[in-house]
Amino acid sequence: MNVAVCAYGAGNVRSVELAFRRLGATAAVAEDGEAVLGADLAVLPGVGSAGSAMMGLRRRGLDSALRTRAAAGRPILGICLGLQLALDESEEDGGVAGLGLAPGRAVRLQGARVPRIGWAPLDGGGETYWYAHSYSAETAAATATSEGLAAIVEHGPFVGTQFHPEKSGAAGMRFLERCLSRV
Numbered sequence: 001m002n003v004a005v006c007a008y009g010a011g012n013v014r015s016v017e018l019a020f021r022r023l024g025a026t027a028a029v030a031e032d033g034e035a036v037l038g039a040d041l042a043v044l045p046g047v048g049s050a051g052s053a054m055m056g057l058r059r060r061g062l063d064s065a066l067r068t069r070a071a072a073g074r075p076i077l078g079i080c081l082g083l084q085l086a087l088d089e090s091e092e093d094g095g096v097a098g099l100g101l102a103p104g105r106a107v108r109l110q111g112a113r114v115p116r117i118g119w120a121p122l123d124g125g126g127e128t129y130w131y132a133h134s135y136s137a138e139t140a141a142a143t144a145t146s147e148g149l150a151a152i153v154e155h156g157p158f159v160g161t162q163f164h165p166e167k168s169g170a171a172g173m174r175f176l177e178r179c180l181s182r183v
Helices: 013-022 033-038 050-060 062-071 081-086 169-181
Strands: 002-006 026-030 041-044 076-079 105-108 116-121 128-133 135-138 142-146 149-155 158-161
Touching: 002 013, 002 033, 013 026, 013 169, 026 033, 033 062, 041 062, 041 081, 050 062, 050 081, 062 076, 076 081, 081 135, 081 158, 128 169, 135 149
Parallel strands: 002 026, 002 041, 041 076, 076 158
Antiparallel strands: 105 135, 116 128, 142 149, 149 158
């Protein structure tokens, strides 16, 4: 299994790459569209801000490669900021157009816990995962929530998580293994 981890100048690229390698996948950092298009699974990792991340994706041609993959029905996994970038837009950085891989927008969290950092289960008794975010997806494509916020988003070939599976211990590794098994 060949996994391309998109490098766009931000993100937790190395930890995502190592997590997939621990599962036996051939994972490599992808800095150009060709590598993203040729992989069995493309991963859009996430740590950083929407504006600079989108600029990095565009500079490397990764934005168009990800859209081409999605149009062809080929699997993409977005993690945290990667999920938010996959939406139509984000209100971060004064408003940023997203990739449009899933409907919706990323909005700033409200409340006492911003950023939201720590372990939290999926609502309804699901697994517990590690979260670190200040924005959250507002989308009809959410398939699971945590503390009332979108935790997993699925739209066509795109699956996105607000949590960090690569930092979520055994539960996160099981999630990534399920992603690989769908390819």
